[in-house]
Amino acid sequence: MIRVVLPQHLRTLAGVGGEVTVEVPGEVTQRSVLDALEARYPMLRGTIRDHVTKVRRPFVRFFACEQDLSHESPDAPLPREVSSGQEPLLVIGAIAGG
Amino acid sequence: MSRVRVLAGTRKGAFILEADGKREKWKVSGPHFPGWEIYHVKGSPVDPDRLYASQTSSWFGQVIQRSDDGGKTWHQPGTPRGESTKTPDGMPKGESNKFAYDSSAETGKPLTTHQWYDGSQKPWEFKRVWHLEPSLSDPDTVYAGVEDAALFRSTDGGQNWAELAGLRGHGTGPQWQPGAGGLCLHTIIQDPVASERMFVAISSAGAFRTDDGGKTWKPINRGLTSQYIPDPNAEVGHCVHRIAQHRARPKVLFMQKHWDVLRSDDAGDSWREVSGDLPSDFGFVIDVHAHEPETIYVVPIKSDSEHFPPDGKLRVYRSRTGGNEWEALTKGLPQSDCYVNVLRDAMAIDSLDECGVYFGTTGGQVYASADAGDTWSPIVRDLPPVLSVEVQTLA
Numbered sequence: 392m393i394r395v396v397l398p399q400h401l402r403t404l405a406g407v408g409g410e411v412t413v414e415v416p417g418e419v420t421q422r423s424v425l426d427a428l429e430a431r432y433p434m435l436r437g438t439i440r441d442h443v444t445k446v447r448r449p450f451v452r453f454f455a456c457e458q459d460l461s462h463e464s465p466d467a468p469l470p471r472e473v474s475s476g477q478e479p480l481l482v483i484g485a486i487a488g489g
Numbered sequence: 490m491s492r493v494r495v496l497a498g499t500r501k502g503a504f505i506l507e508a509d510g511k512r513e514k515w516k517v518s519g520p521h522f523p524g525w526e527i528y529h530v531k532g533s534p535v536d537p538d539r540l541y542a543s544q545t546s547s548w549f550g551q552v553i554q555r556s557d558d559g560g561k562t563w564h565q566p567g568t569p570r571g572e573s574t575k576t577p578d579g580m581p582k583g584e585s586n587k588f589a590y591d592s593s594a595e596t597g598k599p600l601t602t603h604q605w606y607d608g609s610q611k612p613w614e615f616k617r618v619w620h621l622e623p624s625l626s627d628p629d630t631v632y633a634g635v636e637d638a639a640l641f642r643s644t645d646g647g648q649n650w651a652e653l654a655g656l657r658g659h660g661t662g663p664q665w666q667p668g669a670g671g672l673c674l675h676t677i678i679q680d681p682v683a684s685e686r687m688f689v690a691i692s693s694a695g696a697f698r699t700d701d702g703g704k705t706w707k708p709i710n711r712g713l714t715s716q717y718i719p720d721p722n723a724e725v726g727h728c729v730h731r732i733a734q735h736r737a738r739p740k741v742l743f744m745q746k747h748w749d750v751l752r753s754d755d756a757g758d759s760w761r762e763v764s765g766d767l768p769s770d771f772g773f774v775i776d777v778h779a780h781e782p783e784t785i786y787v788v789p790i791k792s793d794s795e796h797f798p799p800d801g802k803l804r805v806y807r808s809r810t811g812g813n814e815w816e817a818l819t820k821g822l823p824q825s826d827c828y829v830n831v832l833r834d835a836m837a838i839d840s841l842d843e844c845g846v847y848f849g850t851t852g853g854q855v856y857a858s859a860d861a862g863d864t865w866s867p868i869v870r871d872l873p874p875v876l877s878v879e880v881q882t883l884a
Contacts, residue, residue, distance in 0.1 A: 398548075398549075400524060400525065400546065400548070400549055401549060404549075404552065404565070404581075405581070406575070406581045433567070433583075433584040434552075434565050434567075434581055434583050434584060436584070436587070437550050437551065437586070437587060438549040438550050438552070439549070441550075442550075442587045442588070442589060442615075443587075443589050448548065448549065448550060450547055450548040451548060451549070484548045484549070485548070
């Protein structure tokens with residue numbers, strides 16, 4: 392199981408608290424994790440990445456294992472600690488504006 | 490006894506303000522969706538318990554929220570009528586709300602760019618829903634005016650949205666450009682008599698009308714003069730801020746433009762200025778009295794760039810002659826050191842016998858008048874900046 396930590400506003404939308412877990416078939420990448428997350432929580436479609444282009448929304452970042460993975464290819468494998476469930480993928484709302 | 494329900498959208502959530510017909514004592518609920526920008530909340534005219542809200546965020550995009558109980562509870566659309574909006578384990582069942590521009594061959598002219606501030610062409614990019622207009626006849630049908638400017642419609646209670654692409658596709662799209670607030674479609678008026686007729690307004694493109702249910706559109710900007718565009722009398726490019734109509738006189742339209750207050754007596758085919766003796770003919774809101782089709786309201790604002798009331802006095806101006814002659818309404822409104830703005834969707838009119846008028850400010854006040862504007866008092870003083878105000882008159 393892949394662990395994902397959502398920002399507070401998205402937890403409210405999805406009706407979840409703290410960390411969620413998703414089953415990801417095949418290789419564990421940003422894209423496959425987000426596909427699984429959106430399938431489990433359809434109300435999150437469009438909130439993390441664009442509905443149509445699937446590009447990450449500008450003020451959303453992806454952190455894991457103390458690294459900023461936001462600019463990595465969405466098809467690059469996530470760190471082994473994430474794919475093994477040892478560490479979560481953090482979805483972060485950037486600190487900006489009011 | 491009749492009641493009123495005021496729906497206020499703010500920069501940090503939605504608030505619902507309720508009172509009986511006297512409109513003296515108010516009950517405030519909210520914030521709903523705290524921390525999110527609520528551009529607009531509006532109720533269905535045929536089912537007043539059905540509300541739609543545009544919840545938006547620069548971080549997390551667009552969400553449509555719906556209430557089926559007058560704002561007590563909300564959910565993202567996606568649940569068939571009559572079913573629980575949550576799964577047995579308590580999770581919301583709603584789905585997100587996709588606003589994808591139509592690029593199908595049926596539009597005839599798939600339109601991919603509009604004009605940017607520097608004159609270059611920029612691809613259309615969805616940003617948010619500015620205005621939600623529920624259908625006059627079906628609570629599950631609702632229109633959405635969006636940024637970048639386009640018109641969408643849902644016929645399943647807000648779950649799925651399809652663009653009425655004839656508006657962007659009619660030919661002038663590449664000449665539309667954003668105003669300071671963005672390229673937004675902010676006004677949607679359904680004609681109460683001609684069921685296939687609808688009016689929309691876009692900053693900065695102008696006003697448009699369809700007479701065939703949204704398939705084809707034409708610009709209706711003849712008579713508008715805007716010195717801030719190269720051809721002041723151009724067919725499109727005008728920064729229309731708001732249009733209002735009285736249901737009993739649907740061919741008469743009133744417009745607050747970036748500068749100038751105008752009226753049309755022929756469903757927008759031609760316009761004439763009626764700014765008259767206003768202290769400033771710049772402003773955002775305009776509305777019409779519920780029972781007097783020639784009584785209209787504006788809030789003059791100083792511009793360019795200041796965007797606060799002239800002389801620090803917050804004054805609603807009323808014309809009982811359909812324009813040109815205006816009176817200042819000041820009782821109960823701050824008459825010194827007031828520097829708030831009143832944004833384009835932030836005025837509303839109830840339909841009680843003694844017509845009520847409401848408006849919200851960027852300073853967080855929502856003012857109400859229960860006597861057609863003669864006197865005012867704040868319902869609330871300290872909300873986040875108010876983006877929109879609507880009112881429902883309830884039996």
